[in-house]
Amino acid sequence: MKRFCLYLLRWQLSTPILAVVIAWLAYLGEWVAAAIANLIGGTIFFWVDRWIFKPEKVE
Numbered sequence: 001m002k003r004f005c006l007y008l009l010r011w012q013l014s015t016p017i018l019a020v021v022i023a024w025l026a027y028l029g030e031w032v033a034a035a036i037a038n039l040i041g042g043t044i045f046f047w048v049d050r051w052i053f054k055p056e057k058v059e
Helices: 002-024 030-052
Strands: none
Touching: 002 030
């Protein structure tokens, strides 16, 4: 349940971050700005998701 809650928090944080990128790049066009924002989001949130879903240590 802890991982799920962290994932939901991460999901909510991604929206304003990507919205800012889209706003900055809007002059390039909607589709281009969205594509670039998704690439940036993927590079950031890949590592966050990897941390959230890392296997627990076996003791």
